Amino acid sequence: MSFTNFTVPYPIEGKYSKRVAYFSMEFAVHQPLKIYSGGLGFLSGSHLRSAYELQQNMVGIGILWKYGYYDQARNQDHTLQVTWLEKNYHFLEDTGIKFQITIHDHLVWVKAYYLNPETFKTAPLFLLSTDLPENDHISQTITHRLYDANVATKVAQFILLGVGGAKLLDEIGFNPDLYHLNEAHGVSSVFYLYKKFGNKIEEVKKRLVFTTHTPEEAGNEKHDIHLCHKMSYFCGLSIEEVRKITGMNDEQFNHSLVALRFAHLANGVSKLHGEVSRAMWGRHENICPIISITNAQNWRYWSDKQLYRAAEEGNDSWWDDRKKYLKRRAFDIVADQTGKLFNPNVFTIVWARRFAGYKRAELLTRDKARFEKLISSTKYPVQIIWAGKPYPMDYPAINEFNNLVHLSRNYKNIAVVVGYELGLSKRLKQAADIWLNNPRVPREASGTSGMTAAMNGAINFSTSDGWIPEFIDQGHNGFVVPKPDYAKMSVQEQDQYDLDKMYDMLEHDILPMYYERYDTWRQIAKNGMRDVRFQFDSGRMANEYYELLYK
Known part of the structure; x- marks a missing residue:
């Protein structure tokens, strides 16, 4: 031409x-x-x-x-x-x-x-x-x-x-x-x-x-x-x-x-x-x-159309089957990289995006006792996947990534995967029950990974930063850490507040709902899919x- x-x-x-x-x-x-x-x-x-x-x-x-x-x-x-x-x-x-x-x-x-x-x-x-x-x-x-x-x-x-x-x-x-x-x-x-x-x-x-x-x-x-x-x-x-x-x-x-x-x-x-x-x-x-x-983000490119069709038709068993299939398919990638076979029936937390200090990839791991309790629970079993690329010269971020790799060796239900680009990003969003996003407020200008997660039946669990205040209706289409006056807190106080609140919400609201009131859980995921579709489509x-x- x-x-x-x-x-x-x-x-x-x-x-x-x-x-x-x-x-x-x-x-x-x-x-x-x-x-x-x-x-x-x-x-x-x-x-x-x-x-x-x-x-x-x-x-x-x-x-x-x-x-x-x-x-x-x-x-x-x-x-x-x-x-x-x-x-x-x-x-x-x-x-x-x-x-x-x-x-x-x-x-x-x-x-x-x-x-x-x-x-x-x-x-x-x-x-x-x-x-x-x-x-x-x-x-x-x-x-x-x-x-x-x-x-x-x-x-x-x-x-x-x-x-x-x-x-x-x-x-x-x-x-x-x-x-x-x-x-x-x-x-x-x-x-x-x-x-x-x-x-x-x-x-x-x-x-x-x-x-x-x-x-x-x-x-x-x-x-x-x-x-x-x-x-x-x-x-x-x-x-x-x-x-x-x-x-x-x-x-x-x-x-x-x-x-x-x-x-x-x-x-x-x-x-x-x-x-x-x-x-x-x-x-x-x-x-x-x-x-x-x-x-x-572009809905046509990112969303799982079968999940949307199942939601539109009100066919819950199709929706559940599809979500489990998507999880299994993503877990094959995890198994291929790490030798760990995750279970599609188990509550799966995914944290995946660029590794940068303010995004606090390892925040959940900072409370050793509560983390151990979360990971070893038999009543409410949990699987966690981390992924993301640190900038190649950002040594603190690379160190954070490597520390998570070392931590994951001790557990069959924790995995750190490599190759986080468009393809893996979509698969991990499909694998997630919870898409975890915990930047230090107000450091995230927008942060869009949760949009495409919601387009694949994952529920956002986030600190109140970037696009999240415009989207999350607490407990209706996602979960958000209640926002205190961060300006009056030191960085250490802010991190501790967010960590405590996240564990409180996981232990008392999110996990019991997933395992004991799955109909409610599914409805929240479907609400998120609906609310993200037009308001946060790049059209x-x-x-x-x-x-x-x-x-």
């Missing part, structure tokens, strides 16, 4: 006719395309699927990571091993487009690949690569690893996404009405656009919107402004000019703050996160308004982006 004067190759629905280019560092559209690490990718992947379903005039701009994020393997003792395998994708189309951008005062060749909408039923996705024989070795490595630990490489990746992505749009003649930055990784595009539109800030502003995903200032990327300048991040502007147009006066270049100053509108990814973001950034001058558009979210952010 031709990539000159590119147009979205399906008929566009009238109300979605505005041309949007959606920049994201990672996209999780389907298991075979491993260019994602976690929630940000799951979100952008679902967004592209819903953009396709709604026939929106959108293209995705991302990077083709040669080694992906990393492949999660095991050492001989089953602890975490980070491995890097080269990926080859024969389903991507070579656009034939090659162009140069400047990185570190040096011309670097960029090649564009294309994911056809019909391949995985997504909006068109263009992926950039510098892994070309025309480039020197250092330039080739820019697109080797997602979120490379080397600071200079990471800044180069940001330049590739922002400047390279904006330049690609010129190369294909797409001319977007709006450039949508999903997180601030592509904010170098503002300097390219600033020069493109005759050094007029207002011309950039009217075309730029921004989604922030990070609920704390320290979590937002900052880099030495002189390093960024040396890396050609500012498209030839001097540091003085950059300071003048961004209002950045200190030595650290804050990518999110610049995005908020150059966009005409931004959004947080849940109602709570919108409030947190407005409070957090409100003390800075000249930032754009921040609204809320709550994250969602609702993709529509809101057009109605609220792109308007």
Whole structure:
């Protein structure tokens, strides 16, 4: 196909006719395309699927990571091993487009690949690569690893996404009405656009919107402004000019703050996160308004349709049979990896997502006596599965993962599995009776794993963070830890409060209900399936982006 004067190759629905280019560092559209690490990718992947379903005039701009994020393997003792395998994708189309951008005062060749909408039923996705024989070795490595630990490489990746992505749009003649930055990784595009539109800030502003995903200032990327300048991040502007147009006066270049100053509108990814973001950034001058558009996941891709049909027909025995079949199928993966055969009739807790300190993967294990009682109960037997990828250089998180592996050796009903990507994620959600989510409030901007768990008949049990306050009706469609005034607590007090409450709820409410009042349990799971289906389907979210952010 031709990539000159590119147009979205399906008929566009009238109300979605505005041309949007959606920049994201990672996209999780389907298991075979491993260019994602976690929630940000799951979100952008679902967004592209819903953009396709709604026939929106959108293209995705991302990077083709040669080694992906990393492949999660095991050492001989089953602890975490980070491995890097080269990926080859024969389903991507070579656009034939090659162009140069400047990185570190040096011309670097960029090649564009294309994911056809019909391949995985997504909006068109263009992926950039510098892994070309025309480039020197250092330039080739820019697109080797997602979120490379080397600071200079990471800044180069940001330049590739922002400047390279904006330049690609010129190369294909797409001319977007709006450039949508999903997180601030592509904010170098503002300097390219600033020069493109005759050094007029207002011309950039009217075309730029921004989604922030990070609920704390320290979590937002900052880099030495002189390093960024040396890396050609500012498209030839001097540091003085950059300071003048961004209002950045200190030595650290804050990518999110610049995005908020150059966009005409931004959004947080849940109602709570919108409030947190407005409070957090409100003390800075000249930032754009921040609204809320709550994250969602693609129902058509994620949900188990048979469970939904059984629920709609009121056929409880079919629903029960299907849920047990889904559990058994997932437990085959657990047995294959760990040699432990789980029982589909036993209450199963799953904690699975990116390993990060604030998500507190091992919280349940901190009370040794209560944990031992939970795990060894014969009256209310329990099985627990953990899974997730720590960032490959996050040694505390890797340590946490490995400690759980060591702990699991002592029990036949505890397992830690590796390879947490789209495929395993879906299977574990189908395996779960309870999807456990216990981040430290208010550190989780949205957290969407529980949405897809609910789409597979799992009941959410969570602290009250991210999207959860908008969803859980206590005891009706899920369980939530009652929210105290966390602001008055130390971190240790907060952790202890959440831990005690979680055990109280498990021991007195959740387990007795599962084993003694299963009809009530099933109804709660079905209520969750119903409530998540439309409110937290990414069709609702993709529509809101057009109605609220792109308007």
